[in-house]
Amino acid sequence: MTAQLVFEQTLNGLQQGVMLFLMAAGLTLVFGIMHLINLAHGSLYMVGAYAAATVIAVTGNFALAVAGAVVAAGLTGMVVELLALRRLYGRDHLDQVLATFGVILFFNELVKILWGAQALFMAPPAWLAGSVPILPGAAPYPAYRLFIIAVGLVVALGLRQLIVGTRLGMLIRAGATHRDMVGALGVNIDRLFTLVFALGAALAGLAGAMAGPLLAIEVGMGETILILTFVVIIIGGIGSVRGALVGALLVGVVDTYGRAFLPLALRTLLPPAAADGLGASISGIAIYVLMAGVLIWRPRGLFQAYGG
Amino acid sequence: MTDAILEVQGLSKFFGAVAASDSLTFQVERGCCHALIGPNGAGKSTAIAQITGEVRPDGGSIRFNGREISRWPVHRRARAGLNRSYQITSIFPAFSALDTVALAVLARQPHAFRFWRDARRDERLRRSARSFLDRVGLGDRADVRAGDLAHGEQRQLEVAMVLATNPQLVLLDEPMAGMGRAETQQMLDILRPLKGSLSLLLVEHDMDVVFALADVVTVLVKGRVIASGTPSSIRADADVRRAYLGDGA
């Protein structure tokens, strides 16, 4: 195990963490402000990925594909919010969970009907297809993954700016702590909620588009990342965007390290084949062990924003 | 040396910049009724919540029967004999009045890990619960869903619950809140006989009630004690008049 390998795996971890952050930020905002637990957040990610793959198949333009994904997911989110989810804001979590579970089933099937059950694949744009040397002596690192990290950091900064520096952000912060007051200030709270929801959906769409060239685009991809996103939020603390960022990077890095180094470590104890098999299954649970640890240490997450 | 059942010493609690308790210090003598008064937002409810353990203080100590309890969980304090009623009615709306009180009776048993016998046919439990309902005048409302009781009846039910836990010190957070004249009078008649056998810490806005029940009055403003003494001395205190009773109350 060399320093180069560690470095490379750290970048991989950051890249995965950044993707998780794009998901977790939207989910945590929607929860923090509307107190809605939205299982269908992963469906918006899937919509983004399929939209991106479709646009790129038609136009061949990656930037257009990303834009298409963001718009498609944002609009989808808005429609779902207007039709169903806004009726759930005051309801208990059980209702929210079940209804959004219904929304997932619907979208998974719809995607199957529209695009078929076969997975789609999507290439990174030509200008990001290669690898770039970053450390002298280390193997060059895929440019596309670096690009994802950059996009994620830009979004994180942008969100921070939005929440700290704008009127919408002020309303968002106020909404998280004093829901009634915002209403009393004469702000149209329905519109604010729809906007926030669409913002979260657009971020999920962005994540889906960015993930497109890395993964098979298929039905069910949304739920895999949704559950990881939950782990992120449990670790980071519900309602906190900063918690989402820290949690996401932590989960990304721990997961990647686990997958890379646990089998290696096991090889010193077991025959290689057994080590790899066992390593794969144990390393997959590393993040859940991390989550359990956080639960014992800080049951409400590292940065809890949502009181009560 | 006096015999204090509760000693609160230097309690502080901040919500952001708001001081809900600011070096709060007072004590409740055994068998007395101690009233805590003060304007809205003075920190009375927060003080109670810290004493019962529902709100964690930023600093200070709470001693109950001479023991430091400020790190105990809520249920342990309740079992030690410290119990409360709520400013905003807090009951089990789907239970009947009788079941609600039965639950409180159950709470003072060592545990409720009994799995087989139907609690609705548990005569000992029900008899005991019924006696507390009778004491607060709800004897004929035993089978009504707690959520369907009138507001005043729910307040009475709260008191029945508290009494059923067999407390030594009862913290009453505005027991008369939202009650009419007759109901207030009825509640007074329920509370008055408790003095002596129990110690009471009473938060109340209605000065007639305070002066009718309290042996000692402590006045709280912005989380601080500004005066403490017998009801008549408080009535005479100029600071209190200015800060609180100002408009001729």
Added chain:
Amino acid sequence: MRRRSVVLAAGLALLLAVPPLAAIAGEPFAVTLASRVLIYALAAASLDFIVGYGGMVSFGHAAFLGLGAYTVGIVASHAFDGTAVPLLPFAWHGTDSALIQWPLAMLISALFALVIGALSLRTAGVYFIMITLAFAQMLYHLFLTLPTYGGQDGLNLWRRSEIPGLDLADDVSFYYLTLALLIISLLILKRLVHSRFGMVLRAGKQNEPRLQALGIPTVRYKLLAFVIAGAFGGLAGALTVNHTEFVGPGLLHWTRSGELLVIVILGGLGSLYGSVVGAAVLLILEEVIAGWTEHWMIVLGPFLVLVVLFARRGLYGWLAGREAEGD
């Protein structure tokens, strides 16, 4: 009260009559489907026990189902090929006896519930939902990637469990045994709900802070309820693997947990018996609609949203004229 008894009696008569009716109609598959309904009803009832009475919305109940099923599958596979069960301090070559397999399934599921519950009950509400979901997913992942017990291909059960005096390979015997276990389980859970323990559990659902202020350490009660639910979930798992003669990671998939919650809501939250109605409606509906279109989820999804928005009382509440949501 009367209407409820009539509904219950009619339901029981109907369930008893399924095998003869299926034989008359020449539809032996109906017995298989009905067994599936009963097993899901049992799993859903154990979930209802914690959601409907305890207010603990668990989105990971499939974990207990799957763990119970894998326990039986693993024990049976060792008995089949004569190898020793790993990680034990003593050599044990598994068994086919249901009298050992099934209680063991309940025990393992209960132990897992104890660990998960102890962790997830440190918080409540929405955290609880996400944590139970995450831990169930962990288990799913584990069985999916662990090569020893079939990985993603799962395990076949070569012989159904053995019970002295019964031939479980016979679908009708299996059906009646499942029915008996379901009824016993429902009666036990009902009993628990009305005991002192259950009273505390139900009170905690309505107003947990108040219950603590009365002096009751609520978490212990909730944890025990969670463990009990886990055990009955494990029993349902033991029955499932016998029913399909197969267990794979799919049984642990999070959509299974979702389905169980759907059954609970359909049947009526906090009704226990409603789980039978909910399971019957969901599984039969699935069977019927799947006959028309392979895309039955596109119907189920919006249907679910509508049920949540407009029909919270559940089918059992509607049938038996009973208030939903506990007592």
